[in-house]
Amino acid sequence: MALLWEEFYDRTPRPSNLDENEKLLNNFAKHHIEKNNKIVLITSGGTTVPLEHNTVRFVDNFSAGNRGSISAEYFLDHGYAVIFMHRLKSLEPFSRHFSGHKFLDIMNLTMINDVTSISVAPQYVNKISKILRKYKETLKDNKLLQICFTTLSEYLWLLRSACQALTILENRAILYLAAAVSDFYIPSNEMALHKISSSGAPSIHLQLVPKVLEPLVNLWVSKAFVVSFKLETDENILISKAREALTKYNHNLVIANILQTRKQQVVFVSQENDYILSLTNEQIQNGEEIEKFIVQNLIEKHEIWMRSQKLD
């Protein structure tokens, strides 16, 4: 049996930097409600479940942060302000285009009259100037707030605080819950203090994480447009699992995807219907990203839904 969500928060230590993050979140939400902007909260990347208090080992969830970081750029293109709540060191909007040595490989060193300068090689200027312009504009307009988590409990504390900050936006907020959140964890009081000795083969006993989607939908942001993700590796159970979640939590949309094909195809599962979004081979070859279409579709749904509420 999983703990109730209230018990989880009662028993799990509050992260030391949460006050600071709450300030950032509240200021960001206030700023954008004054500007009459919409906000999307994107969660991105995997959560860790430490096996020891002095953590050397942990269980992790596969996620580089592609879905979240790419989607963030498209939401910004559509005028949304973005709270990007991501796993530390997972992919981030804009900088995602320059991982590894790519940055150093495109730079030229020049020396003119004893003055050194470093510039992007001409053949890359076109592509990079587009990204850099959007990045600088986003910062200038204060359209992007980035906050980080690593562990499951940091994620759960931060998610609740972000929701509380978003309450004032009512239906102008989208929650886009793309993070790969662990279903299992080891409670703080059952965790080893030091690195587990390698003298024997251990068994790790995990407990279920309470499903916070329930209080999120019903209590924390009851007026927001809530989108969750369902990732499976077995195609036979994908849609039924997605619909099961939608029925249970009664939120707006589940975006369902299979691990192996997640960059080419997703299924939108809503109360009304479900339909497939996918890239053609030509689109894949041209470097198109499926997130462009996911975000377009989603924003349309969000608009229609907001309008329908006005009519009520």
Added chain:
Amino acid sequence: MALLWEEFYDRTPRPSNLDENEKLLNNFAKHHIEKNNKIVLITSGGTTVPLEHNTVRFVDNFSAGNRGSISAEYFLDHGYAVIFMHRLKSLEPFSRHFSGHKFLDIMNLTMINDVTSISVAPQYVNKISKILRKYKETLKDNKLLQICFTTLSEYLWLLRSACQALTILENRAILYLAAAVSDFYIPSNEMALHKISSSGAPSIHLQLVPKVLEPLVNLWVSKAFVVSFKLETDENILISKAREALTKYNHNLVIANILQTRKQQVVFVSQENDYILSLTNEQIQNGEEIEKFIVQNLIEKHEIWMRSQKLD
């Protein structure tokens, strides 16, 4: 009981890209033996242990790759050629200085006569030109080979292949085994096929990984200078654990460190003695890196050891 290492390789599938990596390793070793260079093999970052064949979840070891990536730069400064065998997306030499948005934050966009150019803001040119110069020189001299792993079994296959390529260097090779390698794993034939269902609380049964340091020292690179690392969180057992490893595997050196203080202090544990290397508060404030002193000390030891072998 752990499997014998031969059984591990017999039962664990060979990675599909290993042939390609072996070619790179062999060419690199041949190139540098012809140039009469020394080579250090640095392993860096953590290994994952998948819980499912279609992997959504895995056990991981804490390691950003700081020790390995920083040390690589200092070995290059001392003229060594470096094989940098690292966890995919962990820190890498040179690019480690520019993680996250740092790259975008230091770039200026300018427009002169309708021509866009992008350059590093003047206040950063000094620092970055040093890094960029070293990076370009390293590439030009073919002094750095980078190869990647993610899972424990990829690591173990790659390590053996790298050792086989280094055999021809005899005592001119250093092995600097800084990767955080899992002590436990789930054998391929006991792993779930699909994502573990979250309907119940699972127990994960792990087995011991065979210690390949034994065949590495005795068979694979029996003439090389071998350095292993020991990380603990409990100071009381650190030195005894390090000496135990040194006695058991009979290699040249264990570098012992405590998780919480690893950036300020390490202990060199050798057959002859053990001594502490640490940074003063002043050095820490000046941004000095302990790896500079680790590598200096190590290279001296390597030189003395090579000379002593000539005398025999």
